[in-house]
Amino acid sequence: MSSREAxxxxxxxxxxxxxxxxxxxxxxxxxxxxxxxxxxxxxxxxPARRVPLGELRDRLLRRRxxxxxxxxxxxHLVLLARTEGGAWTVGAVGVALPALTSIAATxxxxxxxxxxxxxxxxxxxxxxELGEIDLRRPRVMVRLRWxxxxxxxxxxxEALDAPVPSGHGFRxxxxxxxxxxxxxxxxxxxxxxxxxxxxxxxxxxTRLEGVPLAAAATERxxxxxxxxxxRQRAEFRLVAYLLGDTRxxxxxxxxxxxxxxxxxxxxxxxxxxxxxxxxxxxxRSVTDLAARTVKKVGDRVSPQGRFSGVQGCGRKPAxxxxxxxxxxxxxxxxxxxxxSAQRPSxxxxxxxxxx
Numbered sequence: 001m002s003s004r005e006a007x008x009x010x011x012x013x014x015x016x017x018x019x020x021x022x023x024x025x026x027x028x029x030x031x032x033x034x035x036x037x038x039x040x041x042x043x044x045x046x047p048a049r050r051v052p053l054g055e056l057r058d059r060l061l062r063r064r065x066x067x068x069x070x071x072x073x074x075x076h077l078v079l080l081a082r083t084e085g086g087a088w089t090v091g092a093v094g095v096a097l098p099a100l101t102s103i104a105a106t107x108x109x110x111x112x113x114x115x116x117x118x119x120x121x122x123x124x125x126x127x128x129e130l131g132e133i134d135l136r137r138p139r140v141m142v143r144l145r146w147x148x149x150x151x152x153x154x155x156x157x158e159a160l161d162a163p164v165p166s167g168h169g170f171r172x173x174x175x176x177x178x179x180x181x182x183x184x185x186x187x188x189x190x191x192x193x194x195x196x197x198x199x200x201x202x203x204x205x206t207r208l209e210g211v212p213l214a215a216a217a218t219e220r221x222x223x224x225x226x227x228x229x230x231r232q233r234a235e236f237r238l239v240a241y242l243l244g245d246t247r248x249x250x251x252x253x254x255x256x257x258x259x260x261x262x263x264x265x266x267x268x269x270x271x272x273x274x275x276x277x278x279x280x281x282x283x284r285s286v287t288d289l290a291a292r293t294v295k296k297v298g299d300r301v302s303p304q305g306r307f308s309g310v311q312g313c314g315r316k317p318a319x320x321x322x323x324x325x326x327x328x329x330x331x332x333x334x335x336x337x338x339x340s341a342q343r344p345s346x347x348x349x350x351x352x353x354x355x
Contacts, residue, residue, distance in 0.1 A: 018120040019101055026094025029087055030054040036091050038076065045069045057095045060141075067138065074140040081130050092130060093123065099145045100126060107152045113159055118152050125151020182208055185242070194241035199234035206231065 029036045030052050038056060040046035045066065046059065060070055077095060080088040093100070104122045108115035129147035133140060186200040195203075202220075205211040217227040 017104075017116055018123050019097065019104055022090070022093050022100075022123060023097055025090050026053070026097065029091055029094065036087055038073070042076070043069060043072050046073075053091045053095055057098075060095070061098065071138055071140050074144070075135045078130055078133060078135060078140065089127065089130065093126065096126060096141065096144060099141070100148055103145065103149050103152055107149075107156050111156060111159070117159065118155050121155035122148045122152040125149075186238075189238055189241050192241070195234050195238055199230070202227070202231055203234060203238065
């Protein structure tokens, strides 16, 4: 059996790691009667003969190997990989394989996912640096090693930052509730009685449309603090409604809304829009027809008005009540005093308005 037949083919299987495939390819290069080798006479410290890459790797890993020899050999391998490519690129990877394997093992030690991508990135980072590394600077292999480490580390970070898949297979799902346009949310809250339409208009104008709260207070003829507290109370009820709606939506199967719900939302939004356009604010002023001036009426009602009682109850009548009937009608007052003696319409002179 030849030496090439003794090389295991497990590194080329579908489930093998990229570095295992690189190791198998390198073993094929250095096996047989004519392995890939370098001329040792070009480098002081190597035997004056052709040195196979497998033996060259072992010599470079020795502690007694000087740094100048390592830099010279690696500069030579990098130049051959750049100019010849092919077998010399695989040969450079095989010589650096102990360092690449250590890097891949370190990065994938605590990684719960598939380490194949990490191995591939380490290998790709090393091969990419072969064409870019500055050969005039010392410690060529150290810089190649760090390039491979950075590529593998970037792969690990990308895998850790990726979203965690949930469920099995691929399917469309509803976004996390509460979903939809903010106007739709306000319309639903109004329709379900969580807030009033006026409160929804206040929240929408000041929170969504950028209207200052002071301008909203002036428009509603209220003080700034009153509008601020009204909005706080409305928002508190709105948040409670949304949290309750969220819990109910999570309890349903997949949180999916059918066509009936969509139609109901559309009707609710349309009704809320029509209500907002047709509703007019109630006037807080009363017009005095006699003076033709506007007089503000406060909300507070004094416990003691102009007259005590209800509709004059408890007042003393303007004239004493007639206790005896008279055969002749009463003499009308003079014409000059008729206007001054007028009484409210619908009342009987001398008779109390209360039973």
